[in-house]
Amino acid sequence: MSLAAIYLRLSRNEEQLNIEEVLSSHRQALIKLANQHHLSFDLYQEISSGVNTERPELNKLLKSLDLYDYIIVMDIDRLSRDNAYAEYIKTMLIAHDIKILTPTGTIDLTQETSEMTYSVQAMLANFEYKQIRKRLGRGRLAAAEQGRWVMSNQVPLGYKKDQNQILKIVEEEARIIRYIFEKTKDRVSANEIAKQLFMLGWKSRNGNVLTTAHISSIRRNVVYYGVVAACRRVNGRVVDEVFVEAAHDPIISKQHWLEVQKILDENTTGNFFNKKKATRRLQNLLFCNHCGRKRYIQTDGSGTDFIKTCSYKISNNACKDKGIKYQPVEEFVIQKVKEKEVDFRQALSKLKDSDTSNEEKKLIVQMDSLDKQLEKLNNREKNLKIMRMDGEITKTDFLDLSKENEEKINQIKQQKELITIQLENLNHTEEEQERLELCIKTLNNLDLLEAEECNTFLKTFIKKIWFSTNATADHNTKKEPPEVTIEIEWL
Numbered sequence: 096m097s098l099a100a101i102y103l104r105l106s107r108n109e110e111q112l113n114i115e116e117v118l119s120s121h122r123q124a125l126i127k128l129a130n131q132h133h134l135s136f137d138l139y140q141e142i143s144s145g146v147n148t149e150r151p152e153l154n155k156l157l158k159s160l161d162l163y164d165y166i167i168v169m170d171i172d173r174l175s176r177d178n179a180y181a182e183y184i185k186t187m188l189i190a191h192d193i194k195i196l197t198p199t200g201t202i203d204l205t206q207e208t209s210e211m212t213y214s215v216q217a218m219l220a221n222f223e224y225k226q227i228r229k230r231l232g233r234g235r236l237a238a239a240e241q242g243r244w245v246m247s248n249q250v251p252l253g254y255k256k257d258q259n260q261i262l263k264i265v266e267e268e269a270r271i272i273r274y275i276f277e278k279t280k281d282r283v284s285a286n287e288i289a290k291q292l293f294m295l296g297w298k299s300r301n302g303n304v305l306t307t308a309h310i311s312s313i314r315r316n317v318v319y320y321g322v323v324a325a326c327r328r329v330n331g332r333v334v335d336e337v338f339v340e341a342a343h344d345p346i347i348s349k350q351h352w353l354e355v356q357k358i359l360d361e362n363t364t365g366n367f368f369n370k371k372k373a374t375r376r377l378q379n380l381l382f383c384n385h386c387g388r389k390r391y392i393q394t395d396g397s398g399t400d401f402i403k404t405c406s407y408k409i410s411n412n413a414c415k416d417k418g419i420k421y422q423p424v425e426e427f428v429i430q431k432v433k434e435k436e437v438d439f440r441q442a443l444s445k446l447k448d449s450d451t452s453n454e455e456k457k458l459i460v461q462m463d464s465l466d467k468q469l470e471k472l473n474n475r476e477k478n479l480k481i482m483r484m485d486g487e488i489t490k491t492d493f494l495d496l497s498k499e500n501e502e503k504i505n506q507i508k509q510q511k512e513l514i515t516i517q518l519e520n521l522n523h524t525e526e527e528q529e530r531l532e533l534c535i536k537t538l539n540n541l542d543l544l545e546a547e548e549c550n551t552f553l554k555t556f557i558k559k560i561w562f563s564t565n566a567t568a569d570h571n572t573k574k575e576p577p578e579v580t581i582e583i584e585w586l
């Protein structure tokens with residue numbers, strides 16, 4: 096039987112009720128919890144006052160950690176509200192491989208197991224919470240690798256999930272998907288398809304009208320040719336990806352799907368019948384500094400490019416921000432972009448300076464310690480077998496002890512996996528360096544790039560260019576024109 100320490104603490108100043116009564120009810124709750132988990136226990140309890148931060152009982156408990164497998168508390172706060180001290184306690188508990196139990200299900204961080212038992216790593220700090228999430232993510236990814244639909248609770252239109260989490264075609268919905276892909280292949284715009292679906296009365300699973308946005312995302316979704324795609328992110332970065340073809344029955348053949356992608360890719364401006372590619376470097380980057388809407392570029396009769404006068408209506412008033420010759424605006428922006436090289440170089444040298452070797456050392460030390468623990472546990476396993484063979488322990492004891500040992504081994508293996516990932520993550524710094532180096536190189540050859548390539552490159556680090564002539568279309572041309580605004584919003 097495992098042994099637990101029940102720790103009870105109340106602060107005198109925070110309780111209006113009879114403090115002995117509260118203490119007793121907490122005690123009952125914790126004892127009940129110990130019984131539920133078949134744990135024998137020792138009691139530690141104390142009442143602190145606001146001024147007095149001494150906690151002799153807690154200290155006594157911390158000195159006897161060797162004895163225990165579990166600590167049972169009302170909530171984690173009871174152990175310490177002071178971060179530094181909590182950190183210390185955490186280290187102690189990890190070192191002694193002690194788990195925490197609380198009566199409420201509120202610290203249900205993982206759903207990994209239905210038990211309320213979580214290693215203290217999971218609870219006391221955000222860092223450990225992330226670890227659990229990483230592990231969870233990997234569990235999901237492993238399921239996705241088997242073609243199961245697990246990354247989202249929502250099942251895409253056209254499919255349902257069977258008991259093995261494999262997608263199955265729902266014929267009534269699938270016809271909508273086929274319709275959308277057919278029409279797209281005929282170069283019908285999403286807007287037009289939306290209208291047609293509305294007229295057919297074909298709606299989403301919940302009876303909602305399918306919008307242009309729905310249609311746009313449906314025709315890009317790989318799920319429809321039988322793919323389960325999933326990825327795992329750590330700090331926003333994709334660290335692991337799964338892409339399984341033929342995971343389920345396709346609604347659209349792969350060939351059809353690819354043909355549709357090609358048509359969509361040709362259509363960069365959003366106008367389905369305009370198959371022209373970006374012919375200007377600032378295409379789709381210019382936005383009106385007055386009304387926030389996109390500004391369009393047009394060629395006049397003599398072949399000169401103009402930024403068109405803004406004609407968006409804002410509550411019945413048209414914006415009317417005046418147009419201007421395009422070329423000088425482009426030159427200005429390109430100049431600013433070239434000046435950005437300094438920033439890129441700074442970021443690069445900062446990256447090169449940032450030394451991750453300390454972090455790496457720390458992880459390697461942790462790994463070493465885990466290896467040692469693992470070795471110890473493996474030895475224990477062997478010893479248990481010998482003891483059993485020699486008849487020193489009963490079969491029940493042997494099974495119990497082996498099971499306990501095995502659980503510990505699994506825990507350590509998981510922690511080792513985690514450290515392996517963290518070590519891999521350190522390598523991402525190098526990738527970022529390469530990206531910046533490439534960026535600088537491209538920047539130096541900017542004038543050699545085709546308009547479209549340049550446009551694509553600019554979009555990798557420019558979000559929007561805010562532009563305004565600050566004059567209205569009916570501006571009196573005899574007056575001195577106001578200064579033009581060009582502000583670059585970097586990504």
Ligand SMILES: [Zn+2]
Pocket residue numbers: 383384385386387388405406407414415416
């Ligand atoms: Zn405007």
